[in-house]
Structure formats: structure tokens, C-alpha cells
Amino acid sequence: MNPLLTVQDLHVQAAHRTLVRDVSFDLRAGETLGIVGESGSGKTVTARSIVAMLPEGLRASGTVAFDGIPLLGKRERELRPLRGTRFGMVMQDPFTTLNPLQTTGEHIRESLPRALQRSRSTAQAEVARRLAEVGLDPADIAKRYPFQLSGGMRQRVAIAAALAGDPELLIADEPTTALDATTQAEILGLLRKLQTDRGMALILITHDLRVTFSVCDRVLVMYAGSVLEDAPSAAMTRAPRHPYTLGLLLAEPPVSHVVARLNSIPGSVPLADEIADTCAFTARCEWARPVCSAGRPSLTVIDGGRSSACLRIAEIGQEVDVRQTTLGEPATSAPVNAGDPILTVTGLHKVHRTSGLGGRARTTPAVADVSFEVKQGESVGLVGESGSGKTTIARCVLGLATPTSGTIRLGPLDVSDPRRLTRSQRRQATQLVQVVFQDPYASLNPMLTIGATLGEALTAGGGGTVAELLRQVGLPAPYARRKPAALSGGERQRVAIARAIAVRPKLLICDEAVAALDVSVQAQILELLREVRRTQGTSLLFITHDLAVVRQMTDRAVVLRRGEVVEAGRTETLLDSPTHPYTASLVASVPGGQPEAVNRAHGA
Amino acid sequence: MVAVSQVPAGRARSARRNRMPITVRLATGWLFVAVVLAVFGRRLAPFDPGEQNPLLSVSPPSGAHWLGTDQLGSDVLSEVMAGAGTALLGPLCVALGTVLLGGALGLLAGYRGGLIDSLTNRFADLMYALPGLLVIVVVIGVVGGGYWVAVAVLTVLTLPGEIRLCRSATQVQARLPYVEAARTLGLPAARIMRRHILPNIMPTVIATFLLDFVGALVSLSGLSYLGLGAPPGIPDWGALLQTGQNLLTDNPMISLVPGALIALTATSVTLLGDWLYDRYSVGGTRP
Amino acid sequence: MMLLSFTARRLAAAAVLLLVLSFGVFALLAMTPGSPLQTLIGTRPATPELIETLNAKYHLDQSFLTQYWSWLGNAVRFDFGQSISVQVDRGVTGLIGDRLLLSLQLAVYAVILVLGFGVPLGMAAGIRRGRTTDRTVSLLATFGISAPAFVLSIALLYVFGVWLDWFPVFGVGEGFRDRVVHLTLPAIALAGFLSAIVIRQTRAATLTVMHQDYVAFARIRGLSPFRVLVRYALRNSALPIVTSAGMLLIAALSADLFVEQVFSLPGVASLLLQAVTDKDIPVVQGVAVLLGMVVVLVNLLVDLLTLVLDPRTRTSQNRGA
Amino acid sequence: TGGSGTPAGAAPATESDIPSFTYAIPAMPTSLTGITTKVQTQLITSLVTEPLERVSLNEGTAQLQPNLATSARQVDPQTLVYTLRSGVKFSDGTPLTADDVAWSIKAAAAKTAETAGNMAGFAGATASGPGEVTVKWAFPSVNMRETVSELPVLEAAFATAHPDDLGTSAALPVGSGPYAYQSQTSQDISLKPNPNYWGTRPKAQNVKFTVIADGASAQLAMRSDSIQGSGIADLKTTTQWQGINGTTVYTAQNLVSDLLSMDTSKPPFNDLHVRQAVAYSIDRKGILAAAFGGNAEQLQTLVPIEELAGVMPSQAEAQQFLDSLPQYELDPAKAKAQLAQSAYPNGFSVTVPYINGSNWSRLLVLNLQQNMKPLGVTITPQPVPAGQWFQTFFSHQATGLQVLSGFSTTTTDPAGLLFGFVGAANMKPNLPNSANFTNDVIEKNYPAIAPATAGTYSKADRWAATKAILTDVAHQLPYIPLFSEKTAYALAKGYTFTQNPSLFDTLSGAWIDLLRSTT
């Protein structure tokens, strides 16, 4: 049987650099292929090349043939009949993929085959059928505009629209990344169901290996624009055939148990052009030998449909297998020797006021009656899906927002109303609590050098030198002279941590501190935070939506939903035997279904 | 959720940034000349621009007078060169005044919010509904006051746009984690505004400064063209354009050259401003 | 119902704004050095008898507020009093009425040109970002937005009117065809400036829209380019363009002043300028309030149009997520 | 000089009809009552509401031609009796009566009328018989006939029926001239033929006046055949007008005085040296070329020689006298020397208002500004609207340095215009002695030229007094005589004037009779 899609030697070039190099794979009808890789590895660019929809300024070369028809270099006019009817695509962000000025019904109707569009009533019936297929109530949804739907509903509509032309291949580019954990599981389930029902081929792009394994037959691992491994899911889980795949698998913190040391891949992802004639992974590989940098290894078939781009896989295969099974073993969680409360939040309410159109004020309750405490030396997790109020609570504690009601005490200090604090109280608060934010790119002032940023933090208290701080977070001292633009995401996050610990705060709030980082770097930062806690006795308030991270980093956890606490308790108890249905559903939505599985909500 | 999957500021981007399009380079070149003229025009001019020779009234270009003479027999080239000063000084004052006042108010309103914010917002709302040039024409034409009152009124009318721009740029910055981190470190508001926000909104400020300058240049020279701007006897491009229009067939250079220079200068500044804006834009919308 | 209450609220706000504006104009003009008497007296010797007669006729001796109140009372009935410098029937209202038609015709002509050229050019530039089309159009737009309206008008007048002699250089023409021919150069001058703004706005909007995921998604679904262009690109970029119509209008008013001046068109803007030169205060007040009304009305229309164009603003429902 | 001959190259006139004729005016008249002192307004109104007699300039003196009045008798120096043409009808068909004329004269003398200033001494007008009107003056007057004859005659019944809006488009006056008002908008005034006109019809059937504010636009209008005639405000552009295909320019000498006045009652101009420094700082010859392109003459004293006609023994003698008066030409060295001797050796500052739109005034002030700059004198030009300028001028307050532009009269006698510039009697508000200039010499000789008293002096005494005053003015320099501008008209291809229309023709409506087609 001929493959439905053949990609041969795909190269994608931007003005001055290569984005994707030598990508080749086949896809048979009805097959499910996963493409995994960290941010910037070229997944989206590859997918866009397949549907011949590259962003302006990018050029693709090589072969992409769909059902024997070469797609690259074809004109728009010739491609159009294929699009939608033979292959389709769903994009990452459901909030932006739909035309805001068009109802969902219209979206689906315009994508239907010509014949079905002609008659009004048939079209209407068909739209209803398609909406029902993706699990939406047609009567209600068809007339709604995108802004009137939730993210999950929008993604369903987008899927229905993409499938309206009954394509034989559907490409889904991170279709769940922008969604909540629970919704994610639903959408993945839906995709799987549609794929089997229709027998169509599916390419699922994600940055999360676990998600891929749960959905796909075969997985392609991409790194810096190249494919490093191509293997069936089952085989790859069992025995990855590339050190990078192994690194990825190990870097994912397990959700089922605490590990003593989080594995990370040292260094950071290179640019595609830096690895033009060496093994892509050689700089970060512990098994690297001079031969690895001698030339660019190609993807070679090893066995049973597995291919790897590692030259030395035959020699090191054994070691890799051993590593895969031994590491990540459960560790006994250290006993918590909690002291006095450092943070006490009681009955916190926060209502956001926004002025709407025509000057009418709208109020959004963000946090309602939240109480919890963090003791000296303790690490507490704040868990909940997007919009549940986690950041709002953090901002109130930090004095960046004023609570509507309720009290917040930092040790001896009442900081419920930041505007009423005296100058010295404010100074005191500074020494008590500091923060690390999610976005490493916006966390640092781009105009100031690292040294200046840290120097400024040191003036706020603490004592010590910039060099010392840099050493503490594992950065070389000369970094002080650099501007943030010259640092990678992980390095920036280290600087952000250094700035926070400069004043030696009693409590460190981490708001999704690793959510924006690549899996291979994420573990480094988590490990650094663990170390900070260990060495300085700092309490942590750890905000995340990632249950695996909660498991690794916290002693106790508070589960939030729509601004209210639904459950709180020891992390182990909470995750292993949740009592509240919402917590249970959170735990259940981790890919793989059971909390025992080596799975996590999803990576970053 | 993952909201950020940012493209790191890589080499490719900075390479693209550093290339200045030929049009912008030409524009910068002309602006350099214009600035030199504005500062030294009077001294570089071949004749004293005020020197009159009524018997040579409105003569066409010649070897001695490259652009001919005007009605009083003054050398047009010298007047144009000296006129650069007047033509650019007023707009410069407007743009400077707007940027200093508007920038400060915008920064304050954007960072502090509250009463200052609503006050400046109401003020901006009111001013936005007024066609600036007509207001100035009415004020100068009926109430009187001349050139410098026009400059003042224009500054007041340009302020709202500037305030809004700086305000929204500030708001964008103020919500960024690096500012919040600075606040968490307990740094004083003044320091945060000066050291953290200001440098980051500076590109916006500079770009709007240039665009404000263009607006003022066009308005003020227009006002002079209507006879309400630069006082008689002061060489000015707009005024030359107007007086020369009557004598177009005798010596077209009197209006042609100043008209072309106004358009050229305005276009050049816009080109430069746009380029800067696109290059360093940090948020907020173009006025 | 939502639309009605919104309109009512905006109308009330507009009325207040107009009241503030009219009071502002009245106060401003009351502060002018010398009284309107001076203009009324003109070149006549100011005998006490004359002053007395004029005071009685124009109520100049009353207090400021009384004057404003009686002016307002008449103004709401569209009676803006008598012009000081031109004594025509129906006073200021008649004077404005005489000239409004021409200004409106010019405006309509210019708007047609702007929509016919500015929007398509802007879209073309936005879609072909970075190519020659884009660079040419953008440069032209930059020039158009920077070059003052009077320079453009004079250039058009002398190049196409006097030098090439393609268009009449004076007058407004009788009858439709003739009027169109006469208004062509002024309309181009006005539209040149406005198009420049519109091109830039459209280009920016199109650029934004064309980079939106929903456009890519539409293309991937194989929708016809026409549908993508109209239903996706144009409708979505129309919003920011429509929203800026108020600003456009204000720009147009300033440009119109020069266009009418250079082409000696008897429109409203040139009436204002003439009144200003003559210190004809009743006319200045009348025109100012009229223009204020136009600005307020257009802004109101823009808001209503936004409501119609954008379903998001139509209901108070929040995004469902 | 004045009144006769046509420019070389003008096409020969034919007697064919001109169906319609459009003439450009710089501004819309404030009012069309016809009772006005504004030349631009009278140019229009005199075609509808005609005068009793038409003044024309002949051999340097004003001559009166019969019009609505067939004759006028000066019964005594204070009484004038007009005999009216019989059978004249207004355009609406009602016959013109002596009452209409009497009413019209009284209307012109009303305190609120623009012409009130000219009618000082008016003591009444009565219909003393059918077709006879008697006008009385309170004192013997030398110029009452010129003043009264020039006034417009309106239909009294119509005028009294519209006391408030007469002269607006709602109530356009009814007259007996060759035309009647058809309509007025803010932009133009249309005249139609008066079916009841008593005289010979002008060739132009319909006449339209359209407002074109600036000269450049008027040139364009003529270029595109939108207008057939126009006055030329900026005489420097005469050559440009001639450049328009087929356009002919007509110029005529006028009795116009352009002066610079200096307030002799206040510093710094109360210092004669300062006034002389100013006089030596004006490049009159240069301005003559630069501002008028030669279409003006240098003024030797306050008024052109023609305005002395009523008192001078002969033109030659008068000219000899004028030539003997000291003249001041541009001389920086003398200017410097004069200022050095004054109380302000280091200069002073002064703002000079002038009528906005008067191009030559602007150039003159700029010339003065430039020439006095080296002396440390700072001159700030200040263009102001005409109304405001007259207001300042007539207020006698802060008049400082004033540019007097286009003062003219139809009376060729010192009692017409000249007398007003001097003497304590004219130093009050609303009187034109803006220099506030007087002294013993002036006061002693003033009665001989003042309208109210001149009638009691002999011509020889009056000439002696005039000479004494003008000599004193030339030495004391309250005014610096500048120019006497010509008036210029442009006619489009296909039209011609049979002779250069003078200012008097413009004022009396006779100009339209000169208009011919050339096809």
C-alpha cells in the first residue's frame, strides 16, 4: 500500500537561517503520527510545509507528496481543491482560529463541500450533524459567535470546521496546549474517536511525549529542526533509541511519586544552523564522542520500524535501557518540619472591576473566601485550572493588588491593604516575600544588564554581591555584564530567581515559574528551587496547574476552582486519593488516565 | 497553560533591524541638512535674507540670485535658508513641549492610575473631538496672539494623543513582570518609572516625538500660509509659499521651493519616525 | 433594546458635549480683544448714536450669560443670528446653508475616492507586505500623510489645472457633470491626504488580520480567496478603520480648509476662515457649532456602526472561557 | 493721465450686446443700501441706485454730469436746488419723485449711516416742488454739491417698509439705474436689466459680481473664463494679468493719497528728528517699483495736485509750489544723523498696524523695518482687519505710526480731504487727523480750507493758506506723503473699455457704459 503522505528531505529556510533540515517520514492512511519536540524545534514549520502554508519569508524544499501529488511549489490555485477536502489542519489556539465576526454555523457551512452548501436546509442539517459529531448541541451553538464560547467549545468547532470537507488527513498542531487539563483530555479523546470513526490519518503535534504516547501509533522526535528518532509509541516508551529521547522522558517529572533528584538535560537547545554538520544533540549528550561532531548523522533504521539519528546507539543502547528503568525511582518524601506560619491568608476576596463599553462597569469575582497558610520552611502548592485565581492570590500577597476583603498576614505583618503600609513596613514586607514569574522573557528589564538588575535588588536588602548571587543560581560571574537578550529562557529564569533571593526572603512565591520553559530546562530550574529551599530554608508558595510539578515540589497543596478552595491537604494524599470530585477529575485528566501511570498533565 | 512561546531575540532579528532602508537613509540625510540650515542657515546664506533691493523686485533665478528675488528684491535662496529656522523651531517647541508634558503625564497616569488617569482621560476625550487646525485658526484669527500662541495652542491640542500613547505604553510595561518584580523589591515609584519604565517606552516616545513634530510642522506652516502664523518680516517657508503664490509666473521659485521643502521635511521626519516606531515599538497604537 | 439605550445614552452625551463646546466657543469669542462692535462699525466713524443703535440691535450691552442664553435659545432653533460682514437673508444659518452643500459634495466625492483607492491600495499593501507594491504604496502614503494639504493642492492646481490644462482651475460648475469635473482636483487633494491615512490604517489592519490564525485556518480549509479576502480580511480590518473615522473626519476638516482656500471653493471651511479674518463672530460661532455637531454625529454613527459590525460589542456577554 | 485713451493693443470695440458679464470683487459688501463710503461697494450699488449727478475727472478737475438731476443751482453757499429729470421710473414701475430724493439724502446723513462723516453740516433736504429738491447746509460749503450729487437715490416707500433689513438679500433696494437686483447669496450678486431705465442701456445685459478673495484665484478664474472682469488689487501683478491669454489691463489715475502718519502728540514721534529719520528711511522709489510695478505716482504732499484744483491759480503754479517742497528720499546717513540728534539716539520700538491684505502697506512696513534696523529702531508689522484698523485710526489713541492707504475724495478741493489731516478740530475721535498735528500756523490757516468756513474766504486767500499749511506739513512731517495709486482693471478676451475707467466712473456707475464686446 502506498503511503498517503510522503515527506522526503524537507528543508525549510528563513532569510538567514535554516529552521528545518532533512526531515523525512511516511504516513499511511488511517495512521496516527505524533511529532514531539521542545519549543522551536520546527514542529509547526514542518506541519505548515505539509499543507503548503508557510508563513511569509520561509521557503521549503524537498518533497512533500500527498497521495502521490507533489505539494511543494504548487500554486495556491492548484492547492485549494486539496485543502479542506483531502487534508485539513487544526491550530493551537482556539481563541484565535475562528473569525470573530462569524457564527460557528457559518464557519462550518462555508467549509462544507460545495454540493452540500447549495441548499439552505441541507446545509443547515449538515451543520447540525457536524456539530453533534464533535459533541456540541447544534441548536444552541450554531448561532453563537466564537466569543460566546469557551476555549474547549471553540476547539471543537474548529475541529468540526476542519473536518467539514471530510479530509483523509488531519494535522492537529498542539490542539490542547491552550486548554485546561480537564478540557485537554476531552479534546484528545474526541480527536482519537474521530480518527478511528473516520479512519483518517492524524498528525498530532505536541511538546509532550506522554500525550503522544497516549494517542499516537508512531512518534517522531524533533530537535533543533531535525528528526532524531522515529519509532512506534510502545517501543519508544519502553526503550528510547536516542539519548535525547531518553533525556526528554527522564526530564518529565513523574506525577505518581516524588523523585529524589529531578533529571535534566544540561545546557540548552541550539539553533538549527549551529548543528548543520554535527549530531544535533552532541553538545548536551553524556555519551558524545569526537565522532559525533564529525558529521551529521542521518536517520537510520535500526529494527522493527524504529529509526534513530544516533551514531552510537548500537554501542550505548544497553546503557540507555538501564538508565530508563533505574532512574526516576520513588524516593521517600522528606518529613516536613514546619515552624510558625509565615503567611496566613484568611477569607480573601478579590473582585476585579473593568469598565466596559459605554462606561458600564463590569465586575469579575476572581477570588472568593480563600484561606490557607504557609509555615516556615514549608512548600505549599496552589493548584487550579486557568482563571481559577492563583495569580490573583499571589498578587494580593505581594501587595501588587489590593484585596476586596480578607486579611493577609506575613509573619508578624498585616499586609491586607498595601496602600496603608508605612515605609518601614513595606521594607519589612520586601524581606519577607519575593516572587518568580512565569514568563522569563518579560521578567527582566531588557534595558538593564543582569548586574544592574541584581545590584538593584541587593540595595533592597539582604547583602552580598552580584557574583555570589550568580554563583548561587549556577551562572558564571561574567554574565553580570550581559543584557537579558543574550540569555536563554532558562538562564533568565535563574537570574529572576537570583533577584528574588537577593533579599533572602522568608517566602518565595513561584507563579508558574517553569511553565514557559522547555522540558529539558524545566527540571534544572525545579532542582535549583529545591536547592534554594534546602540551603536557605525559604518557604515556597508554588503556583502551578501541573500536578507532576506539585508532586515534586510541595508538601501541601490547595486546590482552587473559580476562585474558591475546593480541597486542601498533604500533596500525597491529595493526589493519590482525592476526595473532591474536581480534584479527582484533575488527576484523572492526566494523559494515561490513572495517577499511577508515569504521566503528567502536560509539559511546557 | 502555556501562553508564551516566544521567539528569542535571535541574530536574524537584529540583523534585519539594523538595516536602514534607502528611503530612511535619504530622509535622515535631508534632515541633517535641514537641521544645519535651521541652526546656521542665516550665516550660510549668500545674502542677508532681510536685505532688500526693491528695484530688483521679483526677478527670476539668475547667477547672483539662484532662486531669484521676492517682491522686495530679497534673495529667495537666503530667505529659504534662513526660513528653515522659523519653520522648524515652532514645531520643535510643540513636539518638545508635548513630549515632555505628555510623556510625564502619560507616565504618571499609566503607572499611578486613579484620579490623574481619569482627569487626563477626560481632558483627552474633550480635545480629541476638536479639529486642531480649525481651533487654532479661530483662536489666532479672532482672539489673536500670533505665532507663539499658536505654538502653545497646538501643544495643548497635541497633548492628548501623546498622553494616551505614553499612558498605554506605560500600562503595557507596568503590567510586565519585571516592573512587578521591582515593586516587590520595594523600590520607590519614582525610581521604577525613571529607571525601568521610561527607558522601555523611550522608543515610543521618540517616535511620537517625531510624528508630533510633523503634525506641528504641517499645522504651523499651514497657519503661516493662511497668514496667521509667522509674523511678516520673519522669513518662513509657509509665509513665503503664500506671498509667492501671487507672483507665480514672474518667479515661481518663491513658492515652489518652500512648498517642496515643507513636504520633503515632513515626509522625511515621518519616514524616520515610522521606522523607529516599527523598530522599537513596545506596544500602544500609532496616533 | 440594547441598541436603543446605547443610542439614547450617547445622544445625551453628545448633547452635553455640544453644550460645552458652544459655551466654550461663545466664551472664547467673548474674550476677544475689542468687541464685535468694532467689526459692526467697520469703516464708519464710531459715533455714539451708531454704537447705541448697534448695541440695541445685537444685544451687545447685555451680560455675557444673558447673551449666551438668548443665543442658545435661538441656536437650538437653528438660528445663529445675523452675520456681521455679509447681510444675507436667513442670517448665519442661510450663509452656512448656502455653502454646506458644496462642502458635502466635495466630502462625498473625496470619500468615494478614498474608499475606491485608499482601502484597496491599503489592503493590497497589507497583503503584499514587503513587496514592491507595499513599498511603493507605503511611501506614497507616507508622503501623502506628511505633505501638507495646501502644498498638495497647489501642486495639483498648477500642474493639472494651469500647466496641463486638464481640469478647470476655478469655479464649482453647473449641473452634475460639470460639478464633478470642477470638483475633481479638490477632491483628489482632499482624498490624497485622507487616503494616505486610510491606506496606513488599512495596511496595518490588514497586516494584523492576515497574520491572524483564523485567516490561515480559513485558507487551510480551502475557502475561496475571495471569501477569505472579504469575509475574513476586509470585515475584520474594517473595524479599526471604521473606528478611526472620527479621527479621519477631524483630519479631513483641517485639510478641507486648505483645499477650499487654494481652489477658492465657497464651502463651509472657507466661510469659517473668511469669518475669522473679518472677525465675524456670529458666523464663527455658527460654523463652530455646526462642525462640532458633525464631529459628534459622526462619532455617534461610528459607534453604532461598530455595534453592527462587531457582534462582540452587541451583547454584554463575556467570552465564555 | 486719467480718464481717456485705451491701452495699446486692445481689440477694437463693437456695438454688439453682452448677454452676461461677471466681475470679480474681493469681498461681499456688508450691505447693499448704496449709502456707503466703500469704493468696492459703490461700484456695484451705483448701477442700481444711481446718483443725482455723475462726477468725472476732466483735465485734472472733477466735472459734474447730469444724471437723475438735469441741473443743480447753488442758490447761496448754503443752499442747493436740484431739478430732477422727469419721467424717471424705478425698476418696479413707480415714478421717481422729489420725495424719494429728499428721503435718500436724509438717509445718507443719518447718524448711523456710513456716509455721516461726509455729511457734516447737513441741515435738511426737502421736496420743494414737483421735480425739485432743495438741500440746505448749516454753513457755507465749498463741496456740498459733489457730496450730495454722489449719493444714491432709493425708492423711499420700499426702503421705509424695510427699516431693519434694507440692503440685505431679504430687502434689496429698488433704484432707477440701468440694473435692478436679481439676487444675492453669500457668494455673488446678480443684476438684471431695469425695464424702466430712462437712459441709454449699457451693452451688458446681465451683470454678476462674484467674490474672489485673493488675486491669484481671480487670475485663475479669468484663465478659466469664470469671470470677464476684475479689479487688480495688487498692482504688481498687472503683468501677470496681461499674461493671461487675451486679457487687457486698464489703468487710471486716481485722486488717492497713501500716507504715513506719525502721532506728533506722543513720544517718540513728537520729536521732529525722529520723524525725519523715518522719512529718510523709506525707499519710496523702490517701493513704487516693487509694490506697484510703476502703476502709481510718488505723492509730493498730502494729496495729489488735482485735489488742489479748487484753490490753485493754475496747474503750473501749483506744480511749481509742490516742486519747491522738501522731499525725503532714502538716505541712511541722514536718517542716522537725524536720529542721533533726537531724544532717542539709540532707537525705540514701535508696532505698525496696517490693513490686512494691502500688499503695498506690508512691503512698505517691511522696508521701513529693514532700513531702520541698523538705527536700533525695532518695527513690528501688524496686519489687522480693515475695521480694526479704522477703529484704531479714528480713536486717536496709540496711533503711533500708521499706514494710511487709499484715502480719496471726489472733491477737487482742499476742503474735500486735505483739511481733515490737520488742525485741532480734527484731533477728536472719528476725525482723521491721526497725527494729532496742529500749531499756530495750521490753526491760523485752517479756517480757509475747512468745509464749514472755507466758503467765506476768497480763492486767493485759500491758496495762500493751503500753501502755508502744506509747507508747514512738509517741514514738520506729521505725515510722509507716499504714493498715489492708479486703479487697474482686467478684462477678459472679448471685452474692452472704450476708455480707461477712472475711480470716479467706478463710483458713479459710469464704468459699465464704457464696457464693450470686441466680437
Ligand SMILES: Nc1ncnc2c1ncn2[C@@H]1O[C@H](COP(=O)(O)OP(=O)(O)OP(=O)(O)O)[C@@H](O)[C@H]1O
Ligand atoms: N515566520 C518565521 N520567520 C522566521 N523564523 C521563524 C518563523 N516561524 C518560525 N520560525 C522559527 O522557526 C523555528 C521553528 O519554529 P516552529 O514554530 O516550527 O517551532 P515549534 O516546534 O512549533 O515550537 P512551539 O512548540 O513553540 O510551537 C523557531 O526557531 C522559530 O523561531
Ligand SMILES: Nc1ncnc2c1ncn2[C@@H]1O[C@H](COP(=O)(O)OP(=O)(O)OP(=O)(O)O)[C@@H](O)[C@H]1O
Ligand atoms: N486585572 C484584571 N482585571 C479584570 N479581571 C482580571 C484581572 N486579572 C485577572 N482577572 C480575572 O480574574 C480571574 C482569575 O485570574 P488569575 O489570573 O488569578 O487566574 P490564574 O489562576 O492565575 O490563571 P492562569 O492559570 O491562566 O494564570 C480570571 O477570570 C481573570 O479573567
Ligand SMILES: [Mg+2]
Ligand atoms: Mg508550534
Ligand SMILES: [Mg+2]
Ligand atoms: Mg496566572
Ligand code: NI
Ligand atoms: Ni503548560
